[in-house]
Amino acid sequence: MKWGVISTAKIGTEKVIPAMQESDQLEILAIAGRDLGKTREVAENLRIPRAYGSYEELLADPSIEAIYNPLPNHLHVEWTIKALEAGKHVLCEKPIGLDTTDAKRLIEARDKSGKQVLEAFMVRHHPQWVEARKIIESGQIGELTTVQSIFTYFNADPNNVRNKKDIGGGGLLDIGCYCIVGPRYVTGKEPIRVVSLMDKDPKFGTDRLVSGMLDFGSGLQASFVCGTQSAAVQRVHILGTEGRIEILMPFNPIPETRHSFALPGRNSRALTTHAKSNSRSAITIPCKVSPRPRYSRAKVRSITRSKTALPTCRFWMPWRVQPKPVAGKWFLHAKASAIDANRLIKEQKSRGNPAFSLSCGCYRSPDENGIACL
Structure with a gap:
């Protein structure tokens, strides 16, 4: 499918367009902006063949089949409807409208055009x-x-x-x-x-x-x-x-890193999915319930893997049931893992992920299942 983009907004030029260009299911043929000079520069940087100085020109291009609309919120409905009237399918940034009146207008325009409209929610x-x-x-x-x-x-x-x-x-x-x-x-x-x-x-x-x-x-x-x-x-x-499931980075997951789910229980485990594929790996966290109520012992079989970056690494150990030598070994293990993790911290922060961190401790856990979150 041949696509056109109306607007040189950062969400499009820095995030969505590069991701779309990795697909073999589509081709971005044109981009339009209010400043033709800037639009040409963006088109050249993103290897987009055509640059237009107005949105109307792009919509009039007969070779364009679908439009990506990352305009400011108040322009979403107006230009999505114009694209539908021009016979184009539309992928519109969220929010697709500002109120129910906008939504009804879009539904009416979509039904009239026979084309598809999709709100861009990851x-x-x-x-x-x-x-x-x-x-x-x-x-x-x-x-x-x-x-x-x-x-x-x-x-x-x-x-x-x-x-x-x-x-x-x-x-x-x-x-x-x-x-x-x-x-x-x-x-x-x-x-x-x-x-x-x-x-x-x-x-x-x-x-x-x-x-x-x-x-x-x-x-x-x-x-x-x-x-x-x-x-x-x-x-x-x-x-x-x-x-329960805990999604650690639900809305701004960092590309090329793993993101964890924590499923507590007697056999707790953390499932990790890769942002660029559907592949996943499992880190087993065996748990043994302590005779003392409310406390337990948890050991993480695998803490980090080579060149693996997580948004946050947290190690929880209930201190009241851990002898000092075990706690000492835990800290040494975490410190050794930190050596690998620290090499990734600078890379993650350079990608705009300042939240990346590694912390460890040995302290009271209120969860009797001994949850360990990676």
Whole structure:
């Protein structure tokens, strides 16, 4: 399929376009921007054959079959509809619209054109989310009870598009949407009721902190917190009656690194999926329940592998049941592993992953199953 891109936005030029160009199922023929000089430079850097100085010119190109639309939020609906009217399929960045009126307009335009429109959410396609859904459907964590998500960062720049109310700024549309799509994807259901609480920035007028609860019926719930003026963190916990899944980097997984699931239980294990493929490997964490209630002994058979980078490496050991010599060996083992990990820290941070770290300790664990998270 022949593609065209409207806009030279960073999300497109730095993330999506390079990823699309790795596929043998499509070809990006053209890119359009408001500044023809800049657009030509981008096209040359990304090896895109054609550059247009307006979006209309690209839409008029008869060889283009589909459009990728990474324009600012308030322009998503307008230009997606124009692309549909020009006979093109559309992959539109999230959020695909700002309200239900936008959604209804898009549905009407899609049905009229006979073309397809897809909102660009990685959640529905990334291997770690696909694996999480498979685990849930297999019954490994029992009956699903709740999904908890958190996604925050700090950005108080008045010139940033995320802090401009009139063009669709705010945390809910920027990152809160992930916390809503994620539970919908893994449960395979739609909420029947939603309750939320919102705090707005007094200067920008945009939402800077939002919490919400989604009722999927039959006791199944999801809750989330998203914010644009809080310390950066992202995490998803999926709870069942017999176990849980923890996705450590759910929304911004670093390419070419592994991302872990923690499935606690008497035979806890961490499944890792590679960001660039569906391959996975398992690290076994054997657990023995201690005679003392609430405490246990856990040993990690394999801590790190050669040239393996994880978003965060954490080693948990319940200190009250560990003799000092064992604890000492644990620290030496972790230190030796850190030597390999440290070589990767600079590389990960240069890729924009400042959260990469290695920590170890020997301390009280409230989980009687002795969870070890890698």
